[in-house]
Amino acid sequence: MIAYKPIYLDNRDVRKQAATALSKKIITQEEFDRIYTAYPYSLYTPNFFIRAGLFLLTVVAALCCLGLFVLASAGSDRSLGTMFIFFGVMAYGALELFVHVRGICRAGIDDALLLTGGVMIVTGANILSSHIGPFLQSGMILVLAFWGFLRYADRLMGVVSFAAFLCLTIYRLGENPTGRALLPFVVMAVSVALYYLFTRLSVLPRLRFYRSGMVLLRAAALLSFYAAGNYYVVREVNALISQGSGPVALGFLWWTLTGLVPILYIARGVQKKDVVFLWTGLGLAAAAVFTFRNYYHILPAELAMIICGSFLVAGAWSLIHYLREPKFGFTSADLDDPAVLEGLPVEGLIFAESFRSAAGPVDKGVHFGGGTSGGGGAGGGY
Numbered sequence: 118m119i120a121y122k123p124i125y126l127d128n129r130d131v132r133k134q135a136a137t138a139l140s141k142k143i144i145t146q147e148e149f150d151r152i153y154t155a156y157p158y159s160l161y162t163p164n165f166f167i168r169a170g171l172f173l174l175t176v177v178a179a180l181c182c183l184g185l186f187v188l189a190s191a192g193s194d195r196s197l198g199t200m201f202i203f204f205g206v207m208a209y210g211a212l213e214l215f216v217h218v219r220g221i222c223r224a225g226i227d228d229a230l231l232l233t234g235g236v237m238i239v240t241g242a243n244i245l246s247s248h249i250g251p252f253l254q255s256g257m258i259l260v261l262a263f264w265g266f267l268r269y270a271d272r273l274m275g276v277v278s279f280a281a282f283l284c285l286t287i288y289r290l291g292e293n294p295t296g297r298a299l300l301p302f303v304v305m306a307v308s309v310a311l312y313y314l315f316t317r318l319s320v321l322p323r324l325r326f327y328r329s330g331m332v333l334l335r336a337a338a339l340l341s342f343y344a345a346g347n348y349y350v351v352r353e354v355n356a357l358i359s360q361g362s363g364p365v366a367l368g369f370l371w372w373t374l375t376g377l378v379p380i381l382y383i384a385r386g387v388q389k390k391d392v393v394f395l396w397t398g399l400g401l402a403a404a405a406v407f408t409f410r411n412y413y414h415i416l417p418a419e420l421a422m423i424i425c426g427s428f429l430v431a432g433a434w435s436l437i438h439y440l441r442e443p444k445f446g447f448t449s450a451d452l453d454d455p456a457v458l459e460g461l462p463v464e465g466l467i468f469a470e471s472f473r474s475a476a477g478p479v480d481k482g483v484h485f486g487g488g489t490s491g492g493g494g495a496g497g498g499y
Contacts, residue, residue: 119326120216120268121160126326128156160222171225179208179233194244201241208234216269231271235261255284266330275330279337283307297358301371304345312338332393339382339397346374349408375405 119126135152138144144152163171183204190196212230215221239257243249249257259281265274286307290296296303312335318324319331344350348371355365365371382398385391410421 118267119270120213121222121270121326123326125158125160125222128158129160129162131156132158160220161224162222163224168223168225168228172229173225175226175229176233179204179229183237198241198244201237201244203241205234205237205241208237212269227269228271228273231265231269231274235265250288252285252288255281255288259285266327270326270330272330272333275327275334276337279311279334279341283341291358297355300354301345301351305342308338308342308345312342335393336397339393340401343374343378343382343401343404346371346378347404347408348372348375349411375408379405 132153135144135149135156139146139149183200186200186204187197190200208230212227212234215226215230221227235258238261239254242257243254259278262274262278262281265271266278283304286304287300290300290303315331315334315338319328319335324331348365348368351371352365379398379401382394382401384398386393386395386398406425410418415421416424
């Protein structure tokens with residue numbers, strides 16, 4: 118299913134682990150060179166800045182090419198929509214060509230072609246038919262984004278497909294009053310189910326190439342669970358659906374979830390040493406404060422920001438100094454990977470190379486021979 122050769126993706130991970138091991142002085146430069154030779158990687162993956170530049174260049178080139186054809190077309194809605202869909206399909210074809218012929222992987226060009234291809238197809242479908250509702254649009258986006266995630270392991274497409282699936286659920290439930298009343302609870306239940314699904318799938322060996330995308334999907338599921346119970350979101354969505362404003366039912370429950378869920382996320386992250394829970398909980402703690410601040414003004418905004426910022430700076434400084442020495446599984450040191458060699462084939466190669474380099478010259482014992490004067494193995498000179 119995935120467009121790239123699995124051997125190259127595995128070799129890339131091995132090389133990353135070897136580079137981390139070299140930086141920690143676990144292996145020598147000679148062993149590192151041997152690992153690079155033993156695990157070749159021929160895909161083109163530039164750094165972030167080159168990737169961003171190639172992304173912008175590809176988008177500009179695609180838009181210029183599309184603009185030329187639009188100017189030369191007849192200008193009717195049918196021809197314009199067909200042209201958008203045609204260019205979307207061509208973008209996917211060019212993406213396959215670049216991947217298989219040029220060997221690019223997360224190089225910016227593939228990101229741009231994948232994104233522009235999906236946008237052009239959805240835009241063309243909307244131009245051809247003005248009767249496509251939000252439900253069908255969400256379905257189209259879900260199919261295109263999910264295919265992009267499966268085919269190219271693109272993390273952005275994974276998050277987009279997750280959001281499109283939630284939109285499908287929301288639009289379907291919003292069609293009747295009972296569904297609108299149960300909408301927050303259904304979204305929270307779907308988020309919990311998808312979180313456990315992503316967690317289970319991320320540990321499967323055959324899905325190892327999607328693990329970084331699964332991390333983002335887990336975080337997205339945690340965010341959607343909180344958003345479904347946040348008082349501000351529930352109130353605004355209810356006002357949008359019912360075309361009115363005012364207090365929402367079960368307000369105490371939504372306020373409780375608004376303040377309690379970030380605390381539970383942080384506690385779970387500390388307990389399980391799970392950075393997804395920890396970072397999500399820390400971010401949502403700020404969201405809970407802003408939600409409360411939106412409805413209840415205790416202090417002026419400037420003074421509240423100064424006080425909160427002072428507490429955050431003092432707390433961060435204290436934790437950095439307190440965790441210089443690891444405590445309870447946490448540390449402020451910059452660790453690239455605490456289990457640098459775990460579960461990867463580089464481990465056996467490193468140990469093999471270590472033993473090879475540590476082995477000295479072999480003593481073959483005493484061997485008689487040589488000499489030029491028949492002296493029983495003695496040399497001919499003194």
